[in-house]
Every structure is written in C-alpha cells, then in structure tokens.
Amino acid sequence: MKRARCLAAALLLAVAVTGALAQDRPLSRPAGGWTASGLVDDPQRVEYAYPANLIDRGGQRGRTLIEGRLSQVRKAGTRTPTLVVNGNAMPLYTGDDGRYARPYAFGAGSNGIELRDGDGRVLQRVQFYEANRLKTQARVRAILAWDDPQAELDLHVITPDGGHAFFANPVLPNGGGLDVDSVDGAGPEMFSMTAPLPGPYHVYVNYWGNFGAGGYHFDEATRQQPVITARITLVFDENTGAERRETFTVPMRKIGDLTLVRSFVR
Template sequence: MRILPCLLLVLAAFVATARAEPSVSLEGPTAGWRYNGLNERDGEARVAYPTPPIDRGAQRGRSLIEGRLKDLADARQPYRLVVNGNPLPLYTDAEGRFVRPYNFGAGSNSVALSVDGKTVKRVQFYEANQSKTPARLRIALGWDDPKAELDLHVITPDGQHAFWAHPVLSNGGGLDVDSVDGPGPEMFTLAAPPHGTYLVYVNYWGNLGPQGYNFQAGSNQNDLITAQINLVFNENTVNEKRETFVVPLRAIGDLLLVKSFNH
C-alpha cells in the first residue's frame, strides 16, 4: 500500500525537474538572420548587456544575436554561446536576456546555446548576402569574467598591429566591435590574409565595476580568468581548420603571447 505514495513522490520530483528545464527564445528567422548591424534607424547604438559595444572595427554588416533564457533558477552563469563552432562565455541580465554581436559571412552559419554543458537551442541558417566576404582568417576571444576587460592584439606579417586603439589595418583586416561589457567576443577578421608570420596576444587591461573602468586588483569576479581564443581558417568552407587555446590571466597588465603562426 506504500507503493502509491512513493510513486507520487517520484512523479512530483519528475515534474519539478521538468519545470526546471531551461527554455530559449532566439530572435531571427531560420532562413536567414536579421540583417541590422549595430545601429537602429535613429542612429542609436543597440544595447548589449550590460553596456553597448564600442564600434571601433573595420568590419561592417554585423548581426546581433538576441534572445532570452528562461527557467534558469538552478543554472550557473556563464552559459555557452557557440557561433559557427566558436564557443564563447555568455552572461545575461537578471531576466535572462542577452545580445551579442557577430559578423556572419556568406553561406551556412550556426548558433547554439548550452546551459550546464547541455545544448538547449540550435539554429542553422544560410546567409544569402553574397556581398559579405567570407572570413579566411578569424580570431575570436572570449573570457569568463564579466567584471574584467580583456583585449585582443594581432600583429600581421607586414608589421601592422591591430588592437582597440588601432582597429583598422590597411591590409583589409581589422578588429570587430570592441566588447566592453566583460566576456566578449572580440574578433579579428581578414578576408585575404597576407603570407607570413602572425602574432596573437591577449592583454588583461583592467576591470569594470558600477562606477566604470578601474585598475584595482580584486575588483573583478574571479581570481583566475580563463580566456579562450579560437583561431579559424576558411570559416564555413570545406577547407575550414581551427585551433583553440585556453590561457589563464591573473593580474591586470598581463600580456600573453597566445600563438605565433605562419600562413
């Protein structure tokens, strides 16, 4: 006779677990992402949580990946946003909303979100705007501390140095939006990479608090910041190749050489 109460307890636990499953709303049609760049018609910058990105980059025609994660009471941030195979930490506001910029190339693209290691949403779409040049070289940086500001530095074979204060290079390359709200992404893109040696650095520039930027040790969230750098050649083609590097940063001012490579 005790079987029924036990079954009811198991059922109640199952229902509670089912209710806790996260759900995702992801804006944008499945046949093609909404093309909007970073500005609305009124010229105001779109707001990415918690602050808008600074548009210092050379790349144009960006799209905003917008959405909301719901029923996340027991889930821990950062979540994971995977764009064309590039995993990036994702933080949301108190209501689960997020906005992240990305410069999609022509052809097939994908966006996936995962919570606690489980994929909860995936969208595959085709960008038919052939005027958008594919990225032959893409370097994407993300990190796991929303209160820290990291910067990507890339030196190209002709001696040019791309970073936040000099984002546009004469060889056609450049940094995409300078994400100033913590976990990135920051991206360097080249459509026609010159041959030679490239150097990729990551700099722990400072911290971000309620009063703005600061250089106070300990005002970030994590004692050890984990930065992930994705190096991608020929993105979204049959010849795509990629490497991923994970590096630790501990102190403001750290400047690490992540990768030196010939192309």
C-alpha cells in the same frame, strides 16, 4: 575612449526550439540576414542590406547582435550557460532579468548558433545560410572570449607588414581588423582578414582592466574569478572545405598580463 556602446543591425526570423522551454525564448535572434530596419521589430520594414566586407567600423553598425532571454537566471554557484557560434564556445552572462545581447560578425555560408544551459544541455539551435555573393569570406579569424563579466580583455594581432590591430587601432590598411570589439564583459572580440598577407602573424591577449557599475577601473578585487580563463580560437578558411581551427586556453592572473597565444605563418 574605446568603450562607447554601439547599436547594431538586427535580424528577424522565427526560430525553432529544441526541447521544452518556458514562455520566453532563450534565443530570439539572429536567424536570417542583415536588415536595414535596425532595432524596429516590424517585418513590413525589413530591407536586406548586406555589407560587402566583414570589417565595418562605422559605429560598428556591421555587428550582429545575438539576443535572447533565459527564463531561469543563473544563480550563484551554478554553472554558466554557453553560447556556441559556428563551433566557437563562449560563456554567456545575463542581466538580472535574464536578458543578454552578444555581438558577432557572420561570414558567408552556413552559420550555426546554439545555446546550452550550465549542464551542457542544448536549449535552442539556429542554423541559417548566408547566401550573399558580395560578402567576402574570412580567411583568417581570431576570436577571444573569457569567463569573467567583470574583466575586460583585449585581443591584439600583429600582421606580416607590421600592422597592429587592437581597440585603439581597429582597422588596418591591409584590410584586416577588429570587426567585433566587445565592450561589456566576457567577449567576444574578433579579428578578421579576408585577403591575408603572406608571412608571420602573432596573436596576443591582454588583461586590460575591470568593468563595474562605475565604469572601467583597475581594482583587482572586483573580478569574479581568481584566475580568468581566456579562450582564443583561430579559424582559417572559414566556411570552406579547407576550414581549419585551433583553440587555446590561457590563464590571466593580474591586470596588465600580456600573453603571446600563437604565432603562425600564412
């Protein structure tokens, strides 16, 4: 089944804190570049190993984890913190101990990560430049996130040659695919294409089911939001002078909902 958890390459670099914080860093990584040392926090073992393409589904080893711990765990009735990556805002849910790990696929150029509390205040900000010349740039990117950690939403993208990228078919022969397929609540899921084909593209979001302590299921009553809000961001020519983005908010009311978010032509 598509929901297998995968380890990711980790990133090591000290980060600057903006504002007074408690003893735990809200955002502990990433900040610098891909490392071959995996999850071992040993700076002596860091070997930079940059993948040449954004799409790398070999156990999703190309995913970068954004990790940290919020000292003040969100209480019921308070607003959810927000993680903003390269301008893409996503709800941030944590475990009971305040820890979180969100996957993201960074491209070349300037990358920014910002953590905001439930009132919108910036807790921490990281900016780094990915200078690897071998890494190809995403010319088309679609990012999905949603506001219910008990729900599982899926991104579907239809390409001009009839390719259909989704969880069961993540990599397309045309070079596009899902380079992040979040499997444990609230996203993100991300489609990237470095050499887009000319023609029409269609972006859909599907409310697949729910997730709980017993795994994936289809019990409507277990979700936390009566109406789940999906946020889909389309980014064209990312990290270039021609970058353009569009953001859409889509309500998902019941399991099985499938919504066409946007059709566009390249």
